[in-house]
Amino acid sequence: MSTISEIFNAYININILLILVFGFWYIARMLLKPMGMAHAYTTQLRLLNGVFLAVVISPVFILFFSLLSKYSVVSPEFTLNLSDIIVAQYLNGNFNMKPDTLEEYLSLRSQLSANFLGMGSYLGIFILGLIISGAVLVLARFALSVYALKRIINQSQVWRKTGNLHLLISDTISVPFSTRTFRERFIIIPSNMLTNIKDLRMVVSHEFQHMRQLDLEWEIFMELLRPVFFWNPIYYLWKRQLEQLRELSCDKRVLARKRYDTKEYCACLLQVCQNSLSKSHLLFTAIPKVALIKTDRALFSRNSASLLRQRVNSLLDGNIKPYPKLVFLGIIIPLLAIVVVSTLAIQQPDDWSQDRIMLSTIINLDRLAEHNSMETNF
Amino acid sequence: MRRKKSIEFLTEVELEFMILLWRHGESTVREVLTNMAPERNLAYTSAATILRILEQKKFVESIKKGKTYTYRALLSKDTYQSRSIKNLSEKLFDNTPASLVARLVDDYNLSKDDLGEIRALLIRRLEDVDD
Numbered sequence: 001m002s003t004i005s006e007i008f009n010a011y012i013n014i015n016i017l018l019i020l021v022f023g024f025w026y027i028a029r030m031l032l033k034p035m036g037m038a039h040a041y042t043t044q045l046r047l048l049n050g051v052f053l054a055v056v057i058s059p060v061f062i063l064f065f066s067l068l069s070k071y072s073v074v075s076p077e078f079t080l081n082l083s084d085i086i087v088a089q090y091l092n093g094n095f096n097m098k099p100d101t102l103e104e105y106l107s108l109r110s111q112l113s114a115n116f117l118g119m120g121s122y123l124g125i126f127i128l129g130l131i132i133s134g135a136v137l138v139l140a141r142f143a144l145s146v147y148a149l150k151r152i153i154n155q156s157q158v159w160r161k162t163g164n165l166h167l168l169i170s171d172t173i174s175v176p177f178s179t180r181t182f183r184e185r186f187i188i189i190p191s192n193m194l195t196n197i198k199d200l201r202m203v204v205s206h207e208f209q210h211m212r213q214l215d216l217e218w219e220i221f222m223e224l225l226r227p228v229f230f231w232n233p234i235y236y237l238w239k240r241q242l243e244q245l246r247e248l249s250c251d252k253r254v255l256a257r258k259r260y261d262t263k264e265y266c267a268c269l270l271q272v273c274q275n276s277l278s279k280s281h282l283l284f285t286a287i288p289k290v291a292l293i294k295t296d297r298a299l300f301s302r303n304s305a306s307l308l309r310q311r312v313n314s315l316l317d318g319n320i321k322p323y324p325k326l327v328f329l330g331i332i333i334p335l336l337a338i339v340v341v342s343t344l345a346i347q348q349p350d351d352w353s354q355d356r357i358m359l360s361t362i363i364n365l366d367r368l369a370e371h372n373s374m375e376t377n378f
Numbered sequence: 379m380r381r382k383k384s385i386e387f388l389t390e391v392e393l394e395f396m397i398l399l400w401r402h403g404e405s406t407v408r409e410v411l412t413n414m415a416p417e418r419n420l421a422y423t424s425a426a427t428i429l430r431i432l433e434q435k436k437f438v439e440s441i442k443k444g445k446t447y448t449y450r451a452l453l454s455k456d457t458y459q460s461r462s463i464k465n466l467s468e469k470l471f472d473n474t475p476a477s478l479v480a481r482l483v484d485d486y487n488l489s490k491d492d493l494g495e496i497r498a499l500l501i502r503r504l505e506d507v508d509d
Contacts, residue, residue: 155385157431169431171389191389194428197421 008113010059011228013346019234020342021055028335035327039314041249042213043328048242049218050332051339056225058343065344079353080344087355099363110348135227142223149179156188167204169194174276178207178290180216192275199268205258209250210290218242219290244307246290248314255315266312273308385435386461395428396437396458399451406446 025048032038068074079085083106089095090102156168168188178187187207193200210216222239229235255262388396398413399405405413407426414420429449432438440447463478471478482488488496 157434159427159431169427171385191431192391194424194431195391195420197424200424 005113009348012109012113013343014055014058015229015232016346017055017058017339017343018229018232018238020346021051021339022234022238024335024338024342025051028331032331037327039252039317040324040327041245041252041314043324043331045213045242045245045249046328047332047335048238048245051335052238052242054336054339058339061340061343062347080341081347082345083348084353084355085345087353087359091355091358099359099366103359103363113348131231134230138227138230142226152188153179153186157191159189175272176203176207178210178216180220185211185216190275193272198264199271202254202258202260202265202268203272205254205260206250207290209254209257210246213246213250213253215246215250215290218246244310247307247311251311251315262315266315269308269311387465388437388458391428392432392435392437395425395432396451396453396455399438399449400455404441404448404450406448408446410449 028047029044032040032044037043065074065080086102086106090097090099152170152172153168155172156170158166159169160167164184166184166186168186169191170188171191173188173190174192176187176189176193178185180186187204189200189203193203222242226235251265254260255265394414395410398410402409402413407422407429410429411420411422411425429438429440429447433440433449437451437453438449439452440449442448463475467473467475467478471481483493483496
């Protein structure tokens with residue numbers, strides 16, 4: 001039971017952390033504007049990836065911190081736990097509240113977890129059922145998408161092959177994209193693009209840039225985490241932000257590297273978009289692939305259009321920002337520190353600290369006093 | 379390693395290439411490009427790729443003559459016409475070729491000569507069936 005409880009707590013913590021850190025990321029992104037880095041998309045992309053990775057590996061920070069406490073590298077009294085800090089502040093008289101109300105608030109989460117894990121309520125069973133069936137559905141959708149992707153690859157014709165990189169031509173797709181397996185990488189291009197050598201070159205350069213940026217690996221990583229975060233809206237906002245930055249960064253770097261004509265590059269994006277509108281789409285949304293343009297027609301179709309507009313505007317403004325490593329380090333280090341502190345702050349306290357015993361004593365004394373006064377009145 | 383489903387139909391560009399091969403017979407990449415409309419402005423590498431893809435799909439075969447490859451259609455125009463009509467009839471005319479012909483006769487502005495030719499064809503076909 002304690003293992004299940006630990007897993008459940010870790011699951012809740014990681015979801016809370018994702019929400020918290022996305023908020024911090026948003027503030028950091030706003031601060032980048034006055035620093036003249038509003039269009040430094042590569043830096044922003046790496047920051048976002050770094051912070052997301054930190055959120056996912058946050059259980060390691062907890063383990064590391066508990067090891068430091070165990071071997072007395074940090075004092076056992078030193079705590080970053082939010083509820084411990086609140087209790088300490090309360091006992092120091094920094095804010096006023098009825099002690100039993102404070103205790104109620106502080107134990108709210110452990111109470112909910114206990115009810116939930118003990119299946120004390122039908123609601124608990126219902127929510128657990130929803131989470132499990134949702135995760136299974138998301139996994140099934142992922143498996144179907146991978147199957148669809150495999151079919152496209154199998155039906156494509158080989159154009160070039162270098163090492164583990166396959167350049168394929170497909171009659172069934174309308175938007176070029178790249179994907180990978182454990183060993184092999186693929187760039188798949190619609191056959192109608194073969195007749196326009198300029199567009200073809202730009203498309204291949206774009207997909208190569210995605211590979212250089214490790215966008216395929218990030219996309220697969222994000223898709224693999226979807227069953228964990230499927231109910232969390234922040235995950236989708238995070239993924240959308242990642243997709244935007246990935247494309248904006250890729251466009252800028254392709255133009256910086258290859259010196260293509262900006263207008264021709266934009267025309268190529270619009271042409272691919274136009275071609276995609278005339279073809280039917282398969283169930284593509286969960287496919288671990290990185291496409292030249294996003295062409296969702298369903299829920300986020302307006303976002304796809306706005307992303308395309310943003311990309312064209314960003315390309316036409318011609319402002320190609322370098323990727324300053326020092327600036328990157330100057331921002332990522334405080335952001336990672338915030339992730340670590342937040343991770344430790346939202347943990348449930350392990351045991352009874354002196355402060356908590358003190359709070360409990362105050363509550364008991366209060367109750368005793370109340371009881372005595374009732375008896376006196378009686 | 380990769381098992382491919384055999385591909386039966388040509389894309390628009392592939393059909394353009396096949397029509398040239400059917401019309402001019404065996405051709406090199408350069409010859410295909412020469413036979414194309416001048417405004418097409420297709421790069422040599424693109425044409426070579428399209429022909430190679432046609433070869434992978436087994437619509438053409440290549441024969442090495444010296445340093446250059448010559449491409450020859452493996453699929454005849456008649457076979458492809460039949461396949462396309464059959465597909466059209468199945469998919470769009472509920473597998474009733476008579477509706478397909480009716481649509482053709484009604485909407486295609488056929489001349490008197492064309493209609494006469496069709497009538498002669500039908501009479502000949504009916505005689506073959508009676509025999």
